Amino acid sequence: MTTTQPNVAVAERSAADIPFNKHRRDWKKTGIIVLFCFLPVALLVVFTYLPFFQMCGYSFYKMKYIGTPKYIGVKNYVDIFTRPDLLATLKLSLYYMVGALIQVALALYLATVLAFKVKGGAFFKGALFFPYLINGIAIGFIFKFFYTRGYVLDSVLQWCGFDLNNLPYWLRDQKVNNWSLVASSVWRYLGQTMILFIGAIMSIDGSLYEAAEIDGANKWQQFKHIILPGIQTILVLNIILSITGSLSAFEAPYVITSGANGTGTFFVQMDKIAHSDQKVGLASAMAVVLLIIIMICALLQKIVMGWLFRDADDGTAKARKHAQKVEKQRKKALRQANKVKAGNAPLFRNGANKEAEA
Amino acid sequence: MSSETITPDMQTNSQKGKAMEASVEKVSVWYHMRRWVLSFLKYFSLVFITFCVLLPLASCVWTAAKTDAEYKTGNVMAMPHNWFNFQNYADAFKLSNMAVAFRNSFIVLVCVCFMTTIIGTQLAYVLSRFQFPGNAFIRGAFTIAALLPGIAMQVAVYKIMGSLGMINSLWGYIIMSMGTDVISIYIFIQYFENLPISLDEAAMIDGASYFTIYGRILLPLLKPAIVTALILKGVGIYNEYYAANLYLQDKQKLGTVAISLYAFTGPQGPKYNLICAGVIVTLLPALILFLIFQKQIYNGVAAGAVKE
Structure with a gap:
């Protein structure tokens, strides 16, 4: 031994x-x-x-920030699932989900283009990314201005031949206002997602493209068979994150419309209930419900990732687990051995072994 | 098929060669056309998307240069007469008390960045270098904390802040902002685990204390990770508006840059030439830093997002 x-x-x-x-x-x-x-x-x-x-x-009390709380059991939770105005807010996250998927697709396209040599690539990258660095309140003002009747967006559309009378009020018309908000959210986070994908694409071995080109693969085939498999982990992760993110969509409606005209998402509504209406109990229950949903999503994410990449498993995970087990047993044995010659406790294992050798 | 039936007198070798050349040329013309079209589409899409992204920002820039008369009478898309009209910037700066806001933001930024770097690296050092009961527990606690969305917790945090007397105090806000930093701790732990432990051992044999090992040997080596974490934290803190709005209620005295723009929401209706000037003032520091640290910012964003 x-x-x-x-x-x-x-x-x-x-x-x-x-x-x-x-x-x-x-x-x-x-x-x-x-x-x-x-x-x-x-x-x-x-x-x-x-x-x-x-x-x-x-979440089990009826309470305000000041005053004595009153225990009401699960009534807050019952309220969430029976009040139609609160349930409707959860449906709004579907808009944000669609927006997030468009964002991922667009970012993927831009990243595939910009990860390679492009004239003015640094400029395009910087211009697309910069919105990510702007603070939320400023974004609120920028888009209030942008979407105002007859202002920037309407003017541009009029140049393209649209009649102002046929255009909707972007932030007031309930048919389009959620899409307007989703667009502003995509505007803000597109660059960040793109930078992520560029990083992943850059880490793919460059000689693969050369080899593919020699074999006569065109750009689409290269994308499909080299880039896509190369970044699939981060891609899937992003798609899943965008689902969780859209459930907790908050910023765009909060800063641009303050949740008016049917744009209040679950969190915006929760914020209003907590701080304007001071119904702390109900707001807490809402937060707990959403946290549970997010936890479930996180769990599903783990399962989906594991399932999707089960083919990618070349036995390393299993081998690592086995190695850990062996390592544990070895340590246990070593500790036993150390206990026997108690007294000269070692600082490092190396030191101890040198002593043992001597 | 037809090549088998060609008789020698119908087609000489040279003719065959010419035909082949022609076909090669035809292919290459087709190939070049395709390449050109693809490249055109590529640049067209890039320019179009970039135009869409820049339009809201650009419209702010020219609106900010307009005088009140120009803004009220002319079309929004009309260019200003004098691009260097800085009157709106000066007015916006005064109206929203931006001098104070910049000072407050600076204090918050420096304190939070300094403290999160210190406590983040210390925690990461301990977690990555020592095996002790509770190590895995602390790691797990931080991982789960990353999942909890901050805004959902504010309902209860608000009460805690109230009972600690930290509402309406810049220090209270700073301490609260320090406490919720999980991503930078991840970055530090990962970086520490890549530094060889033999460094520690060598220093220990030379008689260095743990504190010296952390402060003198490992911290300087950690510089790239610190830069990454600082950028992420800095951007986050500079732009943070929700908690700032909630806890810094005396906006004249305590407001940060991000919430100073609230001064423009008033009963008199929006004066967008002024507001746009204010917006541009707030994002100017971000723009300057972005132009200087572009590469590090990209790296930081990529590193931070992977850990989420």
Whole structure:
């Protein structure tokens, strides 16, 4: 047993190898762990987990920010699923879902073009990306101006031959106003998605394209057989994220229309109920419902990704799991061995082995 | 088929060669046509999409240069007489109290970026270098926290902020903004795990304390990751408007740049030449930084989004 130890120990060096034992240095170690973890963990607890659990609690009460809460059981949850105005807001996320899919498709096209040499590529990239860096309130004003009757969008459409009388009020007409908001959201996030895809495409081995070209593959075939498989992980991830994102769509309706004229999504409505109407209990219940939906989506995402890429599994995952198991057993055995010669506890495994050799 | 039936006297070798040349030329003309059309379509689509994206911004730029008279009487799409009319910018700057807003945003930005970098790298150092009970638990807690949408939690955070007396205080807002940074911690952990642990061991043998190892050896090596995280955090904080609007209620004194534009929502109806000037003032710092740090910003955005 002891003769084989040195080889194994030299080959495997990870954080896990620094043993946790009763050495003088370990008190310092404990000290630094506590010192460095305290602040971030405290902040995480105070601003994320404490509100989360409190919110779950609030959702069973009828309460305002000030005053005594009154326990009403699951009535808030019943309200969410029976009040037609609240259920309708969830349907609005379908608009954002469609918008997000268009965004992914458009970003994919732009990324495929801009990842290669294009005249003025840096300019196009920068111009398409910049909206991502603008703050929400400014975007609200920009699009209020853009969509105003007879202003920018209408003028451009009139140049193209449309009659102003036939054009709808972009932010007031309930037939189109949600699409207007979705367009502004696509406008803002298109560049970011594009940059993501460009990064993924750039990481594909360039010689593959050359080989394909020699074999006579055209651009479409190259896209289909090289780029698409090369970026499928990030592509699928983005499509799934866009579904979760559209459920929690908030920004565009909040800053542009403030949720008026049937544009209030679930979150906008929740914000209004919480801060204008001060119905904290109902708003909390809404937040909890949406969190549960998002959690389910996250779980589905894991399952879908696992299922989609099951063919890509070349046994590495299985091998890794097995290796971990072996590693655990080895560590256990090593710990036993260390216990036997208690007293000269090692700082590093290397050091310990050198002692053992000597 | 026909080539088999050709008699030698009908077609000489040279004729055959010519025919082949012609067909090659025909193919290549076709090929060049196709290439040209594809390339035209490519550039046309790029220009068209970029035009659509830039139009809302460009219309703001020319509207901001218009005088009140021009704005009221002329068409929105008419160009201003004097492109260098900065009166609206000056008015917008004064009206929305932007000097104070820029100062506040600067304070928030510096404090939050500094503190998140310090506590983020410290936590990442501990999580990636030490095996201790609770390591996996803390990692998991941060991962799940990334899933919870911040706006949903604000209902309860608002009450907590109230009971801590942090509403309407710049410091309260700063502390709250520090607490919700998960992505940069991910970036740091990943980067730490790529730094060889033999660095730590060598320093430890030389008698360095853990604090020295963290501060003197690993932190300088972490620079690229810090730049990435700072960019992400900086953009996020500079543009953050929801919590700022909720917690910094005294907008004259405490407002940040992102919410200073609320000064333009009033009963007198929108004066868009003024508003557009205000919008441009707020996005100017972002534009300048973007032009300087373009590459790092792209990298940061790509790195941040993958972890989400």
